[in-house]
Amino acid sequence: MVLRSNSSSKRVNKNKQVAQPEIQKPRWLDAFLRNKFFEQCKDHPQRKNELNKYCIDCDQAVCQYCISLGHQDHITLKVYRHVYKDVVSIGTMDKYIDCSEIQRYKSNKRLVISLNPLPHSGSTSNNEASCNTCTRKLNEPNLYRYCSISCKVKAISPEPNDLVPAVIPDQNQNAPQEGMDIPTQERPEANAEFPRPRKRRRKGTPHRAPFF
Template identity: 95%
Template sequence: MVLPQSTCNLMSAKNKQVAQPEIQKPRWLDAFLRNKFFEQCKDHPERKNELNKYCIDCDQAVCQYCISLGHQDHITLKVYRHVYKDVVSIGTMDKYIDCSEIQRYKSNKRLVISLNPLPHSGSTSNNEASCNTCTRKLNEPNLYRYCSISCKVKAISLEPNDLVPAVIPDQNHNAPQEGPDIPTQERPEANAELPRPRKRRRKGTPHRAPFF
């Protein structure tokens, strides 16, 4: 039995769709990147009470009072502010996605990565390496390819192949935790000579006093 050409083309298209690798990423990642942080919480409009956390279980930005009133047992991400950018700690984010090749910044002795790129005008010069997605200038182009998390996610969506690192990290993949350098204490050498106890010399042979 010979199938019509249209049927063969349809089956071939379905096979290609099945053969394409599925892009895996956390279900909450897109909503997390779209959220606006550091705005005043509408439920708790106290002074300087900002939405600087994200509840993964509820898919929403929350403040410190929101967490204490209904999100105590939920998984939350702390969002920081660095040079007008919303950033997150690598040590935290690397548990959920592969943060390799994303431009890193240092903020208050903490390594962070940006959620989204900053708006920029114009394009970079030929001598300047830029982000593979948004063409924003990279500080260290020899180490990184993307300026933010969203740029890497977009690149993976456009190029689902082995050339782009996976969004989901390996189970055994852990981010290096960097902390302040603690100077090591100086220890005395094992073979160093210890000071010898000082000997007291006897003044002389004792003599008993006469009885009479």
């Protein structure tokens, strides 16, 4: 997901099917979305010391003390809380992925996007007002298609299992098993025509070639 787009300010027409480009996700993105933030750091269990940052170089959640003791020169992302969910600044995240069409929220005068779906008031049957992936309600459906980063990732980047057929046909499943009786009409030798013996003409009385 390294493509850049400036279409976030444009209105979205959900009735128009647009082919999504094939993209390559950053290697750390899946782990970042699965991580649990704002838990107490096990290495630094000080009071109110939470895992509120993510080290891209190490693929792990870290606290402020972790950074000062071993991640000073690493690339880190600051994670915030909004409606009891993890969010990240749109200005920071847009450096690494295309954040267009993802619902934006305002938290402490900062524009943020959610890592995973926010606890909205349930799903809606109106496709014009719901996330394309999780069908949760969107605040501005005319501008956005997805309510979170993970929803856009699921929509654009298919799972590996989606590219493999669910059932692989057995090439030998139609082959007759040993000991089974094959009907006469299915036997190839029953329908084959045997060549008839060639009739040879009987030789007559030999004659010499005439002399000139």
